[in-house]
Amino acid sequence: MTSARPSEKATWHYSTAAARWYALGRYYAMFPRDFLHDAISHLTEPNDHVLDPFCGRGNAPFVATVLGRRALAIDINPIAWLFAAAKQQPAKAPARLLARLREVGHARRPADRRSNSRFETMAWAPQVRAFLKAARRELDWETSIVDRTLMAFIALHMQDKRDTGLSNTLSPTIAHSPTYAIKWWTHHGLLAPPDVDPVRMLENKITRRYRYGVPDQAPSRVLLGDARTELPQRRSSDARLLITSPPYCGVTDYWNDHWIRLWLLGHDLRKDWSKTAKYTNQENYRELITAVLRHSRKHLRDDATILIRSDQRRRTAEMCSQAITEVWPDRTLMQLPSSASHAGTSNGHGRGGTKSKEIDFLIPGSGATQWARERNFQPAPVTTA
Numbered sequence: 001m002t003s004a005r006p007s008e009k010a011t012w013h014y015s016t017a018a019a020r021w022y023a024l025g026r027y028y029a030m031f032p033r034d035f036l037h038d039a040i041s042h043l044t045e046p047n048d049h050v051l052d053p054f055c056g057r058g059n060a061p062f063v064a065t066v067l068g069r070r071a072l073a074i075d076i077n078p079i080a081w082l083f084a085a086a087k088q089q090p091a092k093a094p095a096r097l098l099a100r101l102r103e104v105g106h107a108r109r110p111a112d113r114r115s116n117s118r119f120e121t122m123a124w125a126p127q128v129r130a131f132l133k134a135a136r137r138e139l140d141w142e143t144s145i146v147d148r149t150l151m152a153f154i155a156l157h158m159q160d161k162r163d164t165g166l167s168n169t170l171s172p173t174i175a176h177s178p179t180y181a182i183k184w185w186t187h188h189g190l191l192a193p194p195d196v197d198p199v200r201m202l203e204n205k206i207t208r209r210y211r212y213g214v215p216d217q218a219p220s221r222v223l224l225g226d227a228r229t230e231l232p233q234r235r236s237s238d239a240r241l242l243i244t245s246p247p248y249c250g251v252t253d254y255w256n257d258h259w260i261r262l263w264l265l266g267h268d269l270r271k272d273w274s275k276t277a278k279y280t281n282q283e284n285y286r287e288l289i290t291a292v293l294r295h296s297r298k299h300l301r302d303d304a305t306i307l308i309r310s311d312q313r314r315r316t317a318e319m320c321s322q323a324i325t326e327v328w329p330d331r332t333l334m335q336l337p338s339s340a341s342h343a344g345t346s347n348g349h350g351r352g353g354t355k356s357k358e359i360d361f362l363i364p365g366s367g368a369t370q371w372a373r374e375r376n377f378q379p380a381p382v383t384t385a
Contacts, residue, residue: 006067008037018066018215021090025057025083025156026173028252031245031309036063039243042371043305044069047218049239051299053227053292054246058084065217072237072299073220074227077277078265079155079258081224082141086152088220091145094210098203100146105199107134119178120269122185124158124193128166131198132158136264142224153206155261166201168193175260177271228288231295240365241305242296246320248311249285253278282319290323297327305365312337312357321380324361334362334377 012019012033022033036059044050046068052060053074061071065088073088075081091097112130115121120129132154141151157165160172168190170181185191223230247254254277255262263269279285293306300306306328310320325333337359361380364372 005041006037008034008041011037011066015212016215017212020209020212021087021215022059022062022066024087024152024209025080027057027080027083028173028248028254028257031059031063031243033059033063036060036243037067039307039371040064040067040069040241043307043365043368044240048241049237049299051237051239051242051296052244053231053242053296054244055084055222056080056245058087058222060243061220061222062087062217065220066215068218069241070218070237071220072223072234072239074223074225074230076224076226077254077258078224079261080254081222082148082152082155082265085222085224086149088217088222089145090214091149092214094206096146097150097206097210100150101199101202101206104135104138104150105131107138109134117178117269118182122182122191122193123167123170125195128193128196128198132166132264136266141265151264153202153209155264157202157205158264159260162190163194163196166196166198170260174257227292228295231292231299234299237299239300239304241307242300243307245309246289246292247277247279249282249316249319250278250280251311282315285316286319286323289320290326293323293327301365303366305368306361306363308361310359310361312359317359321361324363328363331363333380334364334372335380336360336362336375336377 012022040050040060040063044064044067047070049070049072050061050064051072052058055061055073055075057080058073058075061073061084064071071088073084075084108127108130112133113126115126115129123129124132135151135154139147139151139154141148159165159167159170159175162169165172168185169188170176176184223234255275256271256273256277259267259271260269279288306324308320308324310317321333321335337357360377362368362372362377364377
């Protein structure tokens with residue numbers, strides 16, 4: 001890897017389209033941008049392929065494609081996929097997006113203003129509630145690039161701080177239960193949601209996001225589905241780098257923590273415990289990670305680098321380490337513990353501490369040994385299942 005590296009400062013300056021679009025979406029386990037830029041720019045070359053089978057909101061494939069690498073990314077959660085796909089291929093013309101926004105506004109029906117619960121009444125003003133229901137009905141987010149981009153903006157701002165988004169005060173990331181939200185609003189005297197004009201507010205949000213246009217990106221594919229079934233169906237991408245962060249075991253519920261935004265995409269406006277995705281069964285969790293890595297292997301070059309960020313808790317890290325060594329038994333595994341620079345989203349959901357503690361597992365590929373040494377990766381201890 002001897003070619004000139006793209007400057008991180010120039011690539012992600014606040015006045016670039018790349019910096020504006022990188023931040024689209026809210027989700028768990030988001031890779032820091034500087035970490036991704038460093039790893040992808042040093043461990044791959046332009047036009048190389050990068051694979052992320054647990055892509056979340058798509059930070060890794062986004063950075064890869066901005067840096068001129070092709071990407072294949074997968075996530076099973078529709079909200080994660082919505083943000084990732086919108087970032088990878090946003091609508092090019094903001095005028096078309098704004099026109100579609102106004103069409104949704106005009107598609108509101110009188111019945112859309114009706115509330116079906118106290119939560120709805122306190123969460124969104126009638127004109128906002130009507131707009132969300134019109135968007136839910138009208139937008140073809142799965143197949144239309146314009147509709148998908150618009151739906152990503154609506155999903156992002158439908159659940160936010162008061163007077164910042166479209167709702168009464170809600171966590172921008174975690175969707176708490178209706179009962180908790182109602183009690184919190186009542187306790188703080190927030191009995192009525194802000195009466196905002198959703199079309200006007202979103203016009204401003206979209207215009208600001210498009211201020212510097214859209215980034216130039218290499219081709220990519222972002223798939224909605226289970227990586228265990230999606231990867232075997234795809235032709236080998238011959239990727240030079242696998243970089244991913246699997247779901248953390250027993251920490252957060254990746255389905256029910258997003259129940260409000262999932263409603264926007266067609267699901268019921270309630271938590272659905274039959275679809276819980278908390279990965280509490282350790283054996284099932286280990287089988288999931290192992291299966292995805294095994295299917296990923298056919299999409300990698302023989303000398304590819306594997307870089308996986310895991311929760312640092314002992315049992316979870318061990319399961320991830322065991323899965324990696326089971327799939328690549330003849331290659332050297334290294335590790336590097338780390339802490340996030342700030343408290344993460346899931347700190348209040350069972351992880352404890354003030355900052356997220358994580359661990360990066362690395363199997364160095366061609367040209368990666370020196371990079372690993374400079375960043376102080378150490379040999380991983382041998383673990384057994």
